[in-house]
Amino acid sequence: MTNQRSASPQHASASASASASAPVTVIGLGPMGLALAETLLEHGHPTTVWNRTPQKADTLVSRGAHRAATVAEAVSASPVTILCLKDYETMYPLLDPVGDALRGRALVNLNSGTPTEAHAAVAWAADRGVGYLDGAIMVPPPLVGHPGSVFLYSGPQDVFDQHRVTLASMGDPRYLGADPGLAVLYNAALLGMMYATMNGFLHATALVGSAGVPAVTFADLALKWFMPSVVDPILTGRAPDLDQGTYPGDAGTMEMNLNALTHITRTSVEQGVHSDQPRLMQAIAEQAITDGHSGENYLAVFEVFKKAAQVAQVP
Ligand SMILES: NC(=O)c1ccc[n+]([C@@H]2O[C@H](COP(=O)([O-])OP(=O)(O)OC[C@H]3O[C@@H](n4cnc5c(N)ncnc54)[C@H](OP(=O)(O)O)[C@@H]3O)[C@@H](O)[C@H]2O)c1
Structure with missing residues (x-):
């Protein structure tokens, strides 16, 4: 109109x-x-x-x-x-x-x-x-x-x-x-991705920093690992699975990933590093399991994100 x-x-x-x-x-x-x-x-x-x-x-x-x-x-x-x-x-x-x-x-x-x-x-x-x-x-x-x-x-x-x-x-x-709302919607989506990625990197750097590893040393290894091991095969390669809603768990299940997330939280606590971020990721994976995705791969968390959160929202 x-x-x-x-x-x-x-x-x-x-x-x-x-x-x-x-x-x-x-x-x-x-x-x-x-x-x-x-x-x-x-x-x-x-x-x-x-x-x-x-x-x-x-x-x-x-x-x-x-x-x-x-x-x-x-x-x-x-x-x-x-x-x-x-x-x-x-x-x-x-x-x-x-x-x-x-x-x-x-x-x-x-x-x-x-x-x-x-x-x-x-x-x-x-x-x-x-x-x-x-x-x-x-x-x-x-x-x-x-x-x-x-x-x-x-x-x-x-x-x-x-x-x-x-x-x-x-x-x-x-x-x-x-649709005039698309530009700001994309903006929120991309900035959300940016902040989540930066927080992931910063938490990881704090974690290895607790053992005296300099950020520049860790960044070299981490970023060279991230693109070929995470971005290319998973984020780019599996995007069609998100559209189709298929998350085959043959190479690793949600239960296995929850186990890994639990280790990140426990390691953070052991090392005296902030643990809220891995705890939140753990809670989201637990929700995916509650929702019936325990045998599917980690990307089934997408089904959790597509629904409104069940806890009180920040305004
Ligand atoms: N900076 C970035 O990195 C960046 C990147 C992407 C998008 N943006 C977006 O771009 C927009 C502008 O950002 P910005 O960084 O330039 O600075 P900002 O602090 O977000 O905006 C400042 C501008 O708003 C004006 N303003 C604020 N309140 C006003 C009022 N009551 N009446 C009239 N004018 C008022 C200011 O005027 P005065 O100079 O008189 O205070 C100034 O021109 C924001 O929406 C921001 O999200 C910024």
Whole structure:
């Protein structure tokens, strides 16, 4: 529904925004917004910026950016405005008063949040005749604009297509689909994977560190082991099993894996290292066994993750 409402106003701006040097506005100049605006300037886009704390734009202005005095002036300067604010809630008090200036233009919102917040933002934009694309930045500020820097987008495809050239100046734009919640959903999924992997590595390094092994020594062995022994054969090789829900236990069962997890917890306790993380993994494997997956391989834990947790949730 929102896609249709947001599509037509954008056609008026299409020719201006299809060019490699199309004007663009950036609202929000935290570390990420600054990196986005700098990169857009480097790519030759006439760049207008606005930030609650205006002096954060000083360096950008010295490099050729235009500092808008008001949000209305900022969004009026370009066919597309990139939002890089703290969160979705920050957006509404800034943009509610400038609906008329936004009408017929596009917003690309790159702050983090949840799919529900992205859907609400699309509805808000559609009510005002604004094209709206949601997005997620998958690199830290220093990597913005570098080859391989991934930016995820979801929402109306016509808005993405019309501004693809401008978006490509910031990083590799990946369009995920018309559901506007997809970009932040992927973002949560990928960041969850990143934090879980980092915690796994950090806990492991603390564990061997308890015997005096330096992190650099352990990292060399661990990371050379991880790719060919875990990532390639299991995560990449067995992904089709997840789609099919088949977890043959002929090479190792959930019971065997629970035994291994118990050893990690016990070793952590023996070595005086934090043991909550292996305990949580142990509890999840125990849940898989309770649910009937004891004879299947460890990937059957996927069936546990697909359901809501049975304990009280963190808000
Ligand atoms: N930094 C990263 O590594 C990274 C990576 C990927 C995605 N992101 C996402 O990018 C977004 C921006 O992140 P960031 O690192 O640039 O910094 P941030 O601290 O998350 O956001 C700062 C920006 O929000 C503005 N802001 C905060 N509250 C405001 C309010 N009440 N009214 C108006 N403006 C307000 C700040 O203005 P003032 O300058 O006036 O305070 C500043 O422009 C976030 O959603 C973040 O999750 C960041």
